[in-house]
Amino acid sequence: MDIKEVPVTQTDSKGKKKKNKKTKKKTAEDAESSGVEQKEEKMEKSESAEAAFPPTFSVSEIKNKQRRHLMFMKLKQEKRKQKMQLKKKKKKEREALGDKAPPKEVPKTIENQRVYDETIVDPEDEEVAFDEGTDEFSAYFNGLTNPKVLITTSDRPRGRTVRFCEQLATVIPNAHVYYRRGLALKRVIPQCVARNFTYLMVINEDRKIPNGMVLCHLPDGPTAHFKISSVRLRKELKRRGKDPTEHSPEVILNNFSTRLGHSIGRLLAALFPQDPQFVGRQVATFHNQRDFIFFRFHRYIFKNEKKVGIQELGPRFTLKLRSLQKGTFDSKFGEYEWVLKRHEMDACRRKFQL
């Protein structure tokens, strides 16, 4: 029975305590015999300190839960000890070398490992500059129009969504909230254009919480459909300031680097008036990280030249772009500039679109 295992188990007993995540082999025979062997091995704990050979069994083969737990704890402690020893050694070496020490290694993060995206906009690119200079937002960015936003919801909104819309209207200057009486968006849009609105924002609700947003730039502009998550209304925020005032806030757009990101950044920036009132000391931030856009609204105060204090005011929410459609809202017959195709685009963790 144990003929195959004899050379193995002898080394096993020595190397039992070694971390051996490489060998994950499980054998039925081993399981049976290991129960017997482990008792012996426990007696030999003291001997097993610095064995060189990794054992074949793993902690998960021990059928007794308490013993397994103990073995696992020991394994973890050993690992931690090794790690601390390694760290100490490295630190000593570093101090010993002094100036000649190699630079500190930067840990790998998903943002660091981002796959090279060829659509990242080069600031000096003339073609892209021309494209952006003559696109649908050029009227706003050239100062010809002022934003006027119509905020509405899907039909029959419940409390949370209604409060969210009201708070959004305080955050975005020149925004009006209207009740959606089951009206079709395609009919609402020409009426908005006639009344000089520049944006139509529809907050979609599902099960009493807002979960989607359709942002349509009005004369004939692109329509973006976002998924909203993680909405925090004002009273749910801790350590918040008082309500925001009527001053136009400054807008900060972080990390919109690709061509699609530029389009979305411009779409979000055109919601706010072009000239911010610095007297109000309010700032709205759209921070893009890993294709999620985080919206925050703060009031800041400069204590001295280097220190700033900030107070979070308004609502807080996260957006994820689902589709960008050319033209005003027409989900059936409109042409899409970009559609999120989950299985194709989300397959690689290090590839982002915005």
Next chain:
Amino acid sequence: MEDRSRLCSVWLGAETGILKGVSLSRKQAFNFCNTRHLSREQEVRALCWGDPAESELLVGSRDGTVRTFSTEKGVFTEARRCGDPEEGCFTGLATYGATLITCGDCGTLRVWREDSSEPVTELQAGKNVSRMRQNLVHRNQVATGGKETGLKIWDLDKPEQPTFTAKNLRDDWLDLRQPQWVRDMAFIPDSQKVVTCTGYHQVHMYDPSTPQRRPVMEAKFGEYPLTALSLPASGNTVVVGNTHGQIALLDLRKGLVCGALKGLAGGVRALQCHTSQPVVASCGLDRFLYIHSLEDRKVQHKVYLKSRLNCLLLASRDLEDGGTEATDAAAASEEVKEEEDEVWDTMEQVEEAEEKPKRKTSEEEEEPQKKSKKKRKKGQD
């Protein structure tokens, strides 16, 4: 400029008015624009070859001008005024002998001669025409179709009446009129049949040789309007693209979907299959040019071109062709070396494949022990 334009095997027109040429062998894209002065009025709406030798391109812009671009010289040689911008953009451009055929969005189809600035023939093809295509075998036949305008096939020698007018589908089960919106069409070579794709995600096949004016075959794909259609060189299939960026291969005999080509993120604006290679090029609103292979449905090339692309043209010659003889010779010797490399590569791959199953089945009972024995022995040594 000249050698660059000679290298390009794929030509694209962008919304910003730039004519782009892509050389796949060198993996480079070139912009050919008139001056530093770009404008959206020159948005390229239609592209076609000026002559059978493919040395000239005709570029139709939004302001109604048709410019001629010479691939030999790499510059725009001529510009003609062929219509007003109020009448709508070009939906089709073709050449018949020495004449130029243009069709606008409002439905007016005009035939122009070189010398005069007035059209020789002018006909109304309907209220709204989305596309006009020419039969490449019988070049006097032209098909038009649009929103609420059915497919009409015209013979340019007898422009008074269309030779074939298609009838709309039968009323549906509620006796309501079915809406029709022909977006793109193609003539099937070696027969009189015409395939069209509609904005209501249908693909119809019409046969003018039969007395039936309704579609002979109908196929459906997806839920979004189909915007582009192309026929591969190997018959019986058709490639269609829709506004969501989904491209599918449909079989014309049964009307079923054979397969889909993935990769596009935005609406497909133009599709073209190569005349000899089993390759299809697609471009769209997501600013990329994709070249898919029809056999294994994988992306062969993906090129980022910074503006939204409206139309595309493929050269008939080999797509990866460098263009000059010197490169051909070099390519030939490279090919020989590549073949040898390929032989070695395939050999290595087989060995790797043998190793992998060994590792995968390592979780079985007996093998791991033997393996671990081997490993341990090596360690011991």
